[in-house]
Amino acid sequence: AQKITQTQPGMFVQEKEAVTLDCTYDTSDQSYGLFWYKQPSSGEMIFLIYQGSYDEQNATEGRYSLNFQKARKSANLVISASQLGDSAMYFCAMREAPQGGNNRKLIWGLGTSLAVNP
Amino acid sequence: NAGVTQTPKFQVLKTGQSMTLQCAQDMNHEYMSWYRQDPGMGLRLIHYSVGAGITDQGEVPNGYNVSRSTTEDFPLRLLSAAPSQTSVYFCASSYRHSHEQFFGPGTRLTVL
Numbered sequence: 506a507q508k509i510t511q512t513q514p515g516m517f518v519q520e521k522e523a524v525t526l527d528c529t530y531d532t533s534d535q536s537y538g539l540f541w542y543k544q545p546s547s548g549e550m551i552f553l554i555y556q557g558s559y560d561e562q563n564a565t566e567g568r569y570s571l572n573f574q575k576a577r578k579s580a581n582l583v584i585s586a587s588q589l590g591d592s593a594m595y596f597c598a599m600r601e602a603p604q605g606g607n608n609r610k611l612i613w614g615l616g617t618s619l620a621v622n623p
Numbered sequence: 624n625a626g627v628t629q630t631p632k633f634q635v636l637k638t639g640q641s642m643t644l645q646c647a648q649d650m651n652h653e654y655m656s657w658y659r660q661d662p663g664m665g666l667r668l669i670h671y672s673v674g675a676g677i678t679d680q681g682e683v684p685n686g687y688n689v690s691r692s693t694t695e696d697f698p699l700r701l702l703s704a705a706p707s708q709t710s711v712y713f714c715a716s717s718y719r720h721s722h723e724q725f726f727g728p729g730t731r732l733t734v735l
Contacts, residue, residue, distance in 0.1 A: 509665075538722060550666075550713060550726035557722075596665070610656075610681060611724070613665040 508532075509597050509614035516619050518587045525572070526582040526617045528597030534558075537601050539580040540611065541571065544594040553595075556580060587621045594618050625649050629714050629727035636704040636734045644699040644730050646714030653719040655697040656681070657689065659710040660729075666713065672697055673719070704734045 508531040518524040530539065541553040556564045556571045564571040572581040584591055595618075598611040630645045648655065656671035658681075668681030672691040686708060688700040697716075701708060711731050715724040 540722070548711070548729050550715070552723045552725070555722040598666075610668055610671065611666075613667070615663065615665045 509599050509612055511597055511614035511617050513617045514615075516617055518584075518619065518621055520589060520621055520623050521586055523583060523585045524587055524619065526584070526595050526597075526619065528580045528582065528614060530578050530580060530597075530599050532578075532599065532601065534601050537599055539571070539573070540598040540600070541569070541580075541582045542596045542598065543591075544596065544616070545590075546593070550596075554582070584619075589621050589623060592619060592621045627714055627716055627725050627727035629712075629730050631730060632728065634730060634732050636701075636732065638704060638706060638734060640704050642701055642704065644701075644712055644714075644732070646697045646699065646727060647695050648697075648714075648716040648725070649695065650716065650718075650725065651694060652716035652725070653694070654724075655691065655714065655716045656724070657687070657697070657699045658713045658715065659683065659708075660713060661710050669699065669712075701732075706734045708732065709734045 510529045537558045539556045543551045554564050554566045554569045554571050556573045563573050568585045570583045594616045596616045597614040600611050627648045653674045657669040658666040660666050667683045669687050670689040672678045675694050678689050711729050713729050714727040717724040
């Protein structure tokens with residue numbers, strides 16, 4: 506069965522420093538996608554970044570990058586130059602992507618709470 | 624472009640009552656889904672739809688019904704509310720071939 510593990514319930518980082526949020530996954534499928542979402546205290550879920558299992562390069566979106574290590578089944582989120590507005594919950598999620606299928610079902614981790622200190 | 628809208632934002636029900644959580648999107652997305660978010664449990668998929676007239680069950684469908692009569696709307700019905708359904712409910716939508724799901728602001732439901 507698919508599973509997402511986020512081992513860090515809470516993290517602290519100083520403003521302007523980089524931080525890595527861990528995510529490991531378990532799947533027997535060869536084709537899958539990995540996602541990171543941000544949930545600020547206001548409650549909405551915000552899509553940050555996506556990595557496909559066949560993508561050769563690590564995904565990047567502005568200050569966000571995904572450190573994808575397929576053999577270790579890890580998909581860590583790296584936030585560079587942290588800002589106060591980065592304080593939020595961060596969720597890692599995975600989706601199987603069967604060939605020809607239309608699977609949009611995401612399996613979610615329990616999240617990591619990030620606090621950025623001034 | 625309002626994105627994904629959900630109503631109501633807050634709701635308190637008594638055990639046994641029924642109600643419908645509304646979700647609408649104006650982006651012509653084929654795919655829509657309902658999640659519930661509980662402390663320590665993460666987000667869990669309740670039901671989803673890949674297009675008008677097509678729905679399917681997620682991880683935790685019991686006690687909930689959905690329908691998709693139009694592309695825009697995907698209401699979630701609680702048939703007979705139970706305290707175990709106290710949660711925050713999120714609706715999400717996406718294009719069929721897009722990786723990004725857009726989430727609504729959530730509905731906080733309390734069942735007494």
